[in-house]
Every structure is written in structure tokens, then in C-alpha cells.
Amino acid sequence: MLQAEVTALKTLVITSTPASPNRELHPQLLSPTKAGPRKGHLRHKSTSSALCPIACPAAGHILTPDKEGKEVDTTLFAEFRAWRESPTLDKNSPFLGRVYREDVGPCLDFTVQELSALVRAAVEDNTLTIEPVASHTPPTVKAPAAEYGSTNTCALSGLARACRHRIRLGDSESHYYISPSSRARITAVCNFFTYIRYIQQGLVRQDEPMFWEITRLRKEMSLAKLGFFPQEA
Helix, strand or coil, rough: HHHHHHHHHHHHCCCCCCCCCCCCCCCHHEEEEEECCCCCCCCHHHHHCCCCCCCCCCCCCEECCCCCCCCCHHHHHHHHHHHCCCCCCCCHHHHHHHHHHHHHHCCCCCCCHHHHHHHHHHHHCCCEEEECCCCCCCCCCCCCCCEECCCCCCCCCCEECCCCCCECCCCCEEEEEEEEHHHHHHHHHHHHHHHHHHHHHHCCCCCCHHHHHHHHHHHHHHHHCCCCCCCCC
């Protein structure tokens, strides 16, 4: 009898494929009228619920399924794990190289190319300052430092926009007025680098939450470069 059961189970497994599942093997596929109690051998619930674990083959690390329906990209996770072994800001690593190519570069690619390059270098060196523009300052007052653009023109995009912030690069006394959209793009990249530095300093420990936070920050850069930014109060 045991041998007969084994043979029957083998037949059920062999004849069941994702494209053409065996309905006897997967009772949840039966209609409500046919999904009643079944006679004979039943598969244990735990075996059928663990057929497809989410895993990273390269690292052998099991990732917990997310309730929001997110699914990890095993290639990205493997690159992250390799970088995590010796975290560095070197953009030549596969992990950071991908982020630079897909997110940081496009997010900081503004119309004014020369200023874009200076902004990118300042963000990487953590020497960029963003400060609000005092709305009560009369436009005729001579500023002590050189200013580029105006409160009505973004120095990065060249578009006529209401600029409520300005940036300063390194120790330079020059200021550049930027629009809310440009500010959102710069801020998104700065937030990413801030978190990367936290990891490098050993302030963050757990790999999986770390990976999802990096993914969220990449998402913020993607939204910002497409023109989505939070409205200012």
C-alpha cells in the first residue's frame, strides 16, 4: 500500500507544471463545488506553501517576502552584498556604479551642464549647502557675494521658476538660485549619499532592511528626476 501511494504521488508531481497544473495536486484550483473533502493521501500544507522561496543564489541569503508586494532583484542584491563586505564610495564598484549610472547621473543632469558637474562634485564631496532665500530681501540690495540666476530663474534649468532656495558649492561665496524641482533632485541624491555614509561608518547593521532603504532612496531619485517633488508649504 505504501508503494502504491508513492507511485501515485510521483505521478501527480510529474504531471503538474506551472503552465498546466494538476488539479488533483492543487485543490485550490478546483471550483467551489469540487473542492470539498478528498479521500486518500493529502499533501501537508507546509510542503505546498514553500515551493518557491525568495532567495539570492549568489549569496545564499533568504529574503523575507514583503507585505507590499515588493520583490527583490537577486542581481542587485548580490551586488549590494558584495559591496557591503567592504563599503566604499568608489563609483567603480558594480553596486555604486549601477546607482551612478541609473540614478545619480540622470538626477543631477541639468540643462546648464557646467554647473551640473560642479553640483555633482560638491554632492559627492559632501560640501554642498542649500539655504532658503529670504523673501523680505529687496532685489535692489547689493549682495556681498556673487549670485547667479534670480528668484525668478533657476540657475540649473534656466527656466523661469519661483526660486525659494539657493545653493553654495564648497567654500565659494557664490550662490545659485534653484527651483523647487531642482532642489528636490539635489536633495534626493544627498539623502542617498548620507545613508551610504551611515553604512560606511557602521551605523547601520542589518542587510535586508538596509537594502530596502537603499531601494527606497533610489526610487526617490527616480521620481525627482521625472519632475515629481513635494509641494512646499
